[in-house]
Amino acid sequence: MKKVIFLMCTVFAIGFSSSSLNAATIEAAVDCEDVAFDFADDVYAQTGDGFAAGRAFTVALALCELGIK
Amino acid sequence: MRKNIFICFSFVLFTFQYVTAQIISGKVWYDVNMEDFYEGGIKDGKATPELKRMFRMTADAAKNIQLELIFNKGQSIFQHQKGLSISDIDMLDDFVKSLASKGTYYTDLIEGIQLLQTSYDGKEYSVKSKIYKLDWTLTKEQKQIGRFLCYKAVLDKSIAGKNHKIIAWYAPKIPFSFGPVDYVGNLPGLILELIIPGTTYTASKIEIDPKKEVTIDWPKDIKTMTEEEYKKEGDKVKAQLDRGW
Numbered sequence: 001m002k003k004v005i006f007l008m009c010t011v012f013a014i015g016f017s018s019s020s021l022n023a024a025t026i027e028a029a030v031d032c033e034d035v036a037f038d039f040a041d042d043v044y045a046q047t048g049d050g051f052a053a054g055r056a057f058t059v060a061l062a063l064c065e066l067g068i069k
Numbered sequence: 070m071r072k073n074i075f076i077c078f079s080f081v082l083f084t085f086q087y088v089t090a091q092i093i094s095g096k097v098w099y100d101v102n103m104e105d106f107y108e109g110g111i112k113d114g115k116a117t118p119e120l121k122r123m124f125r126m127t128a129d130a131a132k133n134i135q136l137e138l139i140f141n142k143g144q145s146i147f148q149h150q151k152g153l154s155i156s157d158i159d160m161l162d163d164f165v166k167s168l169a170s171k172g173t174y175y176t177d178l179i180e181g182i183q184l185l186q187t188s189y190d191g192k193e194y195s196v197k198s199k200i201y202k203l204d205w206t207l208t209k210e211q212k213q214i215g216r217f218l219c220y221k222a223v224l225d226k227s228i229a230g231k232n233h234k235i236i237a238w239y240a241p242k243i244p245f246s247f248g249p250v251d252y253v254g255n256l257p258g259l260i261l262e263l264i265i266p267g268t269t270y271t272a273s274k275i276e277i278d279p280k281k282e283v284t285i286d287w288p289k290d291i292k293t294m295t296e297e298e299y300k301k302e303g304d305k306v307k308a309q310l311d312r313g314w
Binding site for chain 2: 038052
């Protein structure tokens with residue numbers, strides 16, 4: 001019985017740590033500066049306006065860092 | 070026979086004069102659609118979920134924008150409806166509003182000039198520019214917007230090094246060359262729908278005043294800059310971005 005409980009705990013622990021590791025990996029993969037630069041470039045491509053690109057960078061960086069979804 | 074032709078001609082002339090003379094001033098409200106801005110941002114299939122979210126938030130907030138064009142026979146003002154909040158996030162509000170209209174546009178068709186009052190990073194700009202004749206192609210294609218029959222006009226324009234088609238639907242029955250943002254002074258009627266890259270402006274309410282002429286309060290005693298000077302300032306911001314901010 002003890003062996004079964006030990007095995008179940010081990011499986012649960014491995015599963016739990018693996019899922020938190022995945023979550024952490026996904027979180028770490030988001031580079032807000034990259035997102036902001038990409039957004040600013042796209043805004044510039046559509047508007048041809050440097051000010052609009054600057055505003056786009058600032059707002060995208062802030063929203064990404066705040067984690068607003 | 071000659072008498073009949075004369076009567077018919079007089080009637081047509083009188084009717085035309087009556088219809089055009091009816092309009093002294095008016096106000097048009099425009100809704101904004103930025104779904105094309107979203108589509109344009111994600112079309113290459115490389116956009117990350119975060120980037121897609123930015124485009125989605127922008128297009129969603131734009132649905133709540135309302136812009137107004139107030140005009141008399143010679144002048145107009147085009148601006149955001151005052152005090153209108155379009156999202157729960159202030160900084161997103163300001164950004165999306167500035168995409169739809171950089172600021173307040175004053176137009177004087179008699180003098181052939183336009184004045185844009187805008188701001189960036191706490192600095193105010195008053196940009197004075199001449200209204201240039203553009204090479205619009207007027208087509209026979211027509212559609213109804215509100216109670217006005219509109220005709221389609223097309224303009225080829227280069228934006229950020231790429232060619233784009235600008236489409237305007239103008240109403241000859243409102244014989245004033247005004248429209249959203251800086252699309253003024255060229256077409257033989259007021260623009261009730263304008264499609265530029267990423268953004269569509271569509272008139273949602275049109276009020277024509279046959280009696281009272283509105284006064285446009287043109288800003289006085291202000292220091293203005295040219296369009297070229299303003300563009301150079303914008304290019305500096307883009308250069309800063311290209312250097313990695």
